[in-house]
Amino acid sequence: MKFGILVNEGPYQHQASDSAYQFTKAALEKGHSIYRVFFYHDGVNNGSRLTVPPQDDRHIVNRWSDLAKEHNLDLVLCIAAAQRRGMLDENEAKRQGKDANNIAEGFRISGLGQLIEAGIQSERLVVFGD
Numbered sequence: 001m002k003f004g005i006l007v008n009e010g011p012y013q014h015q016a017s018d019s020a021y022q023f024t025k026a027a028l029e030k031g032h033s034i035y036r037v038f039f040y041h042d043g044v045n046n047g048s049r050l051t052v053p054p055q056d057d058r059h060i061v062n063r064w065s066d067l068a069k070e071h072n073l074d075l076v077l078c079i080a081a082a083q084r085r086g087m088l089d090e091n092e093a094k095r096q097g098k099d100a101n102n103i104a105e106g107f108r109i110s111g112l113g114q115l116i117e118a119g120i121q122s123e124r125l126v127v128f129g130d
């Protein structure tokens with residue numbers, strides 16, 4: 001089965017991001033495919049390369065980055081939600097006149113059309129978080 005994944009919550013506020021990660025990992029291990037993981041609302045915070053959890057805590061951002069690298073996943077942050085939260089990739093930082101970017105490896109910024117496409121191309125769109 002081909003899944004699209006929508007993550008609406010940040011990495012440490014709710015269980016949604018952990019659940020989305022565990023679901024995605026388990027689906028891949030069972031031989032399913034993931035069309036795209038789309039991060040929306042506070043979910044875009046899952047893509048911040050500046051996240052530094054305590055050493056004895058899980059590093060959710062790195063987990064997503066590692067999973068993306070291992071399985072060639074498309075991790076997309078909603079551009080509007082990301083900009084509202086001060087998250088920019090290199091191109092957007094230059095375009096907005098900012099001197100830094102903060103998107104983690106394996107993530108990219110794009111628009112809501114990527115979510116619509118994921119819903120169309122996937123057999124199931126699974127939503128995590130409100």
